[in-house]
Amino acid sequence: MFANQLWSTDKESRIQFNMAQQRIRDPLHNLIEFKVTGDDELERTLWRVIQTRPFQRLRRIKQLGFSDFVYPGASHSRFAHSIGVFHTARQLMDVVRTVDGRSETRENRALAAALVHDLGHGPFSHAFETVGKRLGLKLADHEHVSDLLIRQGQVADILNNELGSGFAIDVADMVKKEGRVTVHNAVVSSQFDADRLDYMRRDRLMTGTQHAAIDFAWLIANLEIASLPTGVDDEQTGTVDTFVIGPKAIHAAEAYVLGLFQLYPTVYFHKTTRGAEKLFTELLVRIVTLAKNDSAAQTGLPDRHALIKFAINPDDLDIVLCLDDAVIWGALSLMSEAKDPLVSQFATRLRDRKLYKCVDVRARVSHEFDPESKGEAEHLAKIETCCARVNEKLTEWTKANSEDIHRVLIDEAERSPYKDDVGSLGRINVRTDGNNFVDLKQRSRVVASLSDFKLSRAYHDCNDVDAGKTIDSIIEGEVEACR
Structure with missing residues (x-):
């Protein structure tokens, strides 16, 4: 009898414990827990935020867009990333408390901001933003949409009702880097925010790349808080508390900078991923343009499709919430039968992964002017000039020789491995043994020697022999002209 009563009590305790928290099994962080009963009002509230339509939509938006064309495992969502950022923010908050003590209101704002910072991302994220910039669509800007979704609607109602009137505005201001x-x-x-610390490790894990490993545990163990001067140029306007690293973590910080930089050429700027993004961008630009010009019938999509509705009413936030990766993937078969040749061809190419062939313009030009990669200023200047002229000529040629479909797609991008020109808050500050603070570049020859990563590429149909020969001819001609 006693044993049965004991078992019953233990079972009831387990049930109560399970009801007191919700747990998410995450491939990076393992168990992420939310206390949904008791005195933890914040986590109970944020769990409700996760159940809202805007947040659940992030399940249908992949973190890395078309990267699974290259890395099949890279199908993780912005939903998983956002929850991972919240979990990482809780770990960082332990560092903050060692110096600042417990400031519940500010902590709550930061943790909520970490969770909802990505609410506004559209289908295929940054590629969708490129479409928005081309066509002047405000609601294609993920930061703008995130701001709106946090300040109004379901998310705002829950935050304000549970955590106090105006809480949602404070969270939105923090995401937008406004206010105190x-x-x-x-x-x-x-430099060490929860967003970056999650996506670097998550993207590495899910792609399977062996680059970009960081010593997260050691970085966290050596993060400190310091009051650093702020201002413009040499004029100090005040001070602000932020993260710095202790002297024992210099090598870990080096690996952190290198890890982020390595993700760009190997993952984010991979030629195949960027090639798919170029096709996607031109496809959506044509869809929106046709729909706005009363030619939606040319797209293969019905009038009630979310893409057509967005094209006609691009300022309707509720329509934006209907857009996600699944909507685009589901529409490709319809668009592949479109009357418009670009829509039909590019939709088919994306659906079947029949992408344009990539020509690495910068690699070929660099080989001509700096075959030993010495990086001398004179050679680098010629490379820049030549790449710019090649792109200019290719743009002129494709405009003159493309009727319905772009025969050459040009891709240019640049990424700095480490930015140290935006004041003390924009760089990694290292505490010296004498309790001074210096830029990581001053302590690391590795970081100081890094140069910007730049790409200049041209894409064309592999069956378009004339376009391929034209690209080769223009590169050769501009190399000779720049010698």
Whole structure:
């Protein structure tokens, strides 16, 4: 009898414990827990935010867009990333408390901001933003949409009702980097913010790349809080508390900078991923343009399709919430039968992964002017000039020789491995043994020697022999002209 009563009590305790928290099994962080009963009002509220339509939509938006064309495992969502950022923010908050103590209101704002910072991303994320910039569509800007979704609607109602009137506005301001800046802002936006610390490790894990490994545990163990001067140029306007690293973590910080930089050429700027993004961008630009010009019938999509509705009413936030990766993938078969040749061909190419062939313009030009990769200023200047002239000539040629479909797609991008020109908050500060703070570049020859990563590429149909020969001819001609 006693044993049965004991078992019953233990079972009831387990049930109560399970009801007291919700757990998410995450491939990076393992168990992420939310206390949904008891005194933890914040986590109970944020769990409700996760159940809202805007947040659940992030399940249908992949973190890395078309990267699974290259890395099949890279199908993780912005939903998983956002929850991972929240979990990482809780770990960073432990660092903050060692110096600042417990400031519940500011902590709550930062943790909420970490969770909802990505709400506004559209289908295929940054490629969708490129479409928005080309066509002047405000609601294609993920930061703008995130701001709206946090300040109004379901998310705002839950935050304000549970955590106090105006809480949603405070969270939106923190995401937008507005309002009073405290050390808690560093959790949301800094060189060591929760967003970057999650996506670097998550993207590496899910792609399977062996580059970009960081010693997260050692970095966290050596993160400190310091009051650093702010201002413009040499004029100090005030101070702000933010994250710095101790002297024992210099090598870990080097690996952190290198890891982020390595992700760009190997993952984010991979030629295949970028090639798919170029096709996607031109496809959506044509869809929106046709729909706005009363030619939606040319797209193969019905009038009630979310893409057509967005094209006609691009300022309707509710329509934007209907857009996600699944909507695009589901529409490709319809668009492949479109009357418009570009829509039909590009939709078919994306559906079947029949992408344009890539010609690495910069690699070929660099080989001509700097075959030993010495990086001398004279050679680098010629490379820049030549690449710019090649792109200019290719743009002119494709405009003159493309009727319905772009025969050459040009891709240019640049990424700095480490930015140190935006004041003390924009760089990694290292505490010296004498308790001074210096830029990581001053302590690391590795970081100081890094140069910007730049790409210049041209894409064309592999069956378009004339376009391929034209690209080769223009590159050869401009190399000779720049010698």
